[in-house]
Amino acid sequence: MEYVKVLAKEAQDFCTECFLKFDVPREDAEIIADHLVLANLRGVDSHGIMRIPYYTEGIRKGLVKPKAEISVVRESPSIALLDGGRGLGIPVAVKATDLAIDKAKSAGVGVVGVRNLGHVGMLAYYIKKVIEHGLIGFTCVNAPAIMAPWGGRERIFGTNPLCIGFPMDDGKAMILDMATSVMAHFKIKVAALRGEKIPEGAALDRQGRPTTNSKEAFEGVLLPFGGYKGYGLVLAIEVLTSALLGALQSKYIELHPSTQGGFFMVAVDVSRFRNYDEYKKDILHLVDLVKSCPPAEGVTEILIPGEVEEREVEKRIRDGVPLDITTWNELMNVAKELSVKPLCHTP
Numbered sequence: 606m607e608y609v610k611v612l613a614k615e616a617q618d619f620c621t622e623c624f625l626k627f628d629v630p631r632e633d634a635e636i637i638a639d640h641l642v643l644a645n646l647r648g649v650d651s652h653g654i655m656r657i658p659y660y661t662e663g664i665r666k667g668l669v670k671p672k673a674e675i676s677v678v679r680e681s682p683s684i685a686l687l688d689g690g691r692g693l694g695i696p697v698a699v700k701a702t703d704l705a706i707d708k709a710k711s712a713g714v715g716v717v718g719v720r721n722l723g724h725v726g727m728l729a730y731y732i733k734k735v736i737e738h739g740l741i742g743f744t745c746v747n748a749p750a751i752m753a754p755w756g757g758r759e760r761i762f763g764t765n766p767l768c769i770g771f772p773m774d775d776g777k778a779m780i781l782d783m784a785t786s787v788m789a790h791f792k793i794k795v796a797a798l799r800g801e802k803i804p805e806g807a808a809l810d811r812q813g814r815p816t817t818n819s820k821e822a823f824e825g826v827l828l829p830f831g832g833y834k835g836y837g838l839v840l841a842i843e844v845l846t847s848a849l850l851g852a853l854q855s856k857y858i859e860l861h862p863s864t865q866g867g868f869f870m871v872a873v874d875v876s877r878f879r880n881y882d883e884y885k886k887d888i889l890h891l892v893d894l895v896k897s898c899p900p901a902e903g904v905t906e907i908l909i910p911g912e913v914e915e916r917e918v919e920k921r922i923r924d925g926v927p928l929d930i931t932t933w934n935e936l937m938n939v940a941k942e943l944s945v946k947p948l949c950h951t952p
Contacts, residue, residue, distance in 0.1 A: 609933050609950035610925030616654055617642045619940070619948040623657050624693075626943045627664050629671040633696035640695045644727040645926045648917035649782075651791035652727040655932040656862060658939050660693065660724070663863025669723035673697050678720075678851075683712040686850060689722030694865050698725040702734050702744075702870055709740050709872035719868040720852035724748075728768035729782040729911070731870065736772045736780070739881060741873040743769045747846040747866035750855040752786050752827040755836035758813030760826055763855040763866065764789055765842040770911070772875070773892065774885055780911035785839045786827040791862070793823045798931045845869045925951045 620638035625631060637660070645653035663669045673692020677685060685704055689697040701717045708715030725731075728744050735742030748763025764784040771779045784790075787807035796803055796819035808822030809815055816822055829835035845867075847854045852867030875884050898907055921927075928936070933950070940947040 607930040608927045609930065610927050611948055611950050612925055613642050613646055613922060615949060616645065616926060619936075619945065620654055620657060622945045623661065623939060623943055624671075626945065627661060627671045629693065633673070633693065636699055637693065637695045640726050640730050642926070643730060643918075645928075646918045646921045647727070647729065647914040648921070649727050649729075649914070650928075650932075651789055651795050653926075654936065655791075655795075655928075656724075656726070658935050659862035661939070663723060663861055664693075666861070666863075668859060668861055669693050669863050673722070675700060683708050683714050683716060685717045687717065687719045689719050689868075691721055692723060693863075694723035694725040694868070695730075697722040698731055698868050698870075699734070701868060702731040702872075705742075705870045705872040706735060706738050706740065709735075709874045710738070713874045713877035715870075715872040717870045718846075718850040718852075719870075720850045720866075722865055722868060723863050724865045725868055727782065728766055729770070729780050729914070732768045732770035732780055732782070733778070735870075735872045736770050736778045738872075739772050739875060741769075741771055741875060743767070743871045743873075744869060745842045745845060746868050747843050747852070747855045747858075748790075749858040749860040749864055749866075751790050751860070752829060752839065753809070754840070755829055755833045758809055758826060761856055762829075762839050762843055763858070764827065765839050765846070765855070767838075767842060771888060772885075773888055777915075778911060779888070779892070779909050780914075782911070782914075783830075785829055785835055785842060787830045788822075788827065790823070790827060793819050793827075795929070797823050798929050 617638040621634045624634035641654045664671050670691050674690035676688045678688055679686045701719045705715035705717040732742040745767040747765050750760040752762045754761050764786040766784040768782040802817045803819050803822055808825055808827050810821040810825040829839050846869050847867055850867040858864050858866050875881055
């Protein structure tokens with residue numbers, strides 16, 4: 606597969622200019638750009654700037670609005686339910702996260718749900734914001750139906766990802782960000798672009814037969830990770846993000862990369878439970894225990910959640926962000942169509 610590399614700052618500027626062409630407020634356009642490029646830097650290319658053509662297409666089709674009119678449906682000192690006004694999901698989710706942080710600082714815990722918003726992208730982006738304030742964070746969303754329940758072969762659930770994060774020390778954190786399908790839908794798309802196969806047990810084709818062909822999988826049905834255990838988690842997330850919030854169930858969300866169901870965010874103030882320094886001492890001790898565990902045969906190092914992504918950030922800031930040639934060509938088409946300065950790649 607052929608690749609080109611781009612600099613993160615140039616990718617951010619390019620992304621911002623693309624959304625400004627659709628009358629997205631500058632603050633929101635910059636938030637979206639920051640989000641998508643961070644996804645690329647963390648190696649989560651399926652949620653990076655390859656999303657630009659899809660989000661802008663969502664605006665054109667009326668699936669999402671360039672300017673979000675957020676309203677408060679219900680609110681108390683520790684809880685809020687928002688309506689995102691069908692706005693682009695990333696800036697709406699950022700505002701919801703900021704509100705959860707404020708409530709956690711004031712009441713000890715902040716729980717904010719949002720319905721009627723567009724695709725929110727990489728969940729770790731929001732949890733990193735929570736962690737910056739010394740808070741523990743948990744978030745999850747439901748999405749357009751592309752996954753079957755355990756034992757089924759019809760699309761009932763989205764990939765229904767979750768993310769949970771814990772602050773540690775010196776800006777470091779433990780962050781688990783994962784889809785509840787064996788593979789995220791757009792990661793399968795990336796595999797298809799690269800001509801790569803996917804693992805067995807990840808998907809079914811349109812006829813409900815197991816497949817490792819990434820193109821067949823993208824057009825077929827995804828499966829939950831961990832068998833019935835993963836399926837139980839998928840179902841729990843569906844309840845939290847639809848039934849609890851009054852958002853659409855996955856089955857009724859229009860299938861498009863710009864759409865989402867409900868967004869559920871929880872922020873918890875560690876200091877309401879114990880002294881923060883004591884918490885920090887214990888979590889760092891726990892990490893040391895894990896890292897010092899003798900590795901199994903064939904394993905060189907034991908990692909904690911989020912460690913691979915943070916190392917990738919350092920590498921890609923230094924060396925540039927790799928884009929497959931198909932994504933590159935799509936972005937060049939967007940630049941031409943919108944009369945935006947094309948994104949340059951490094952030698």
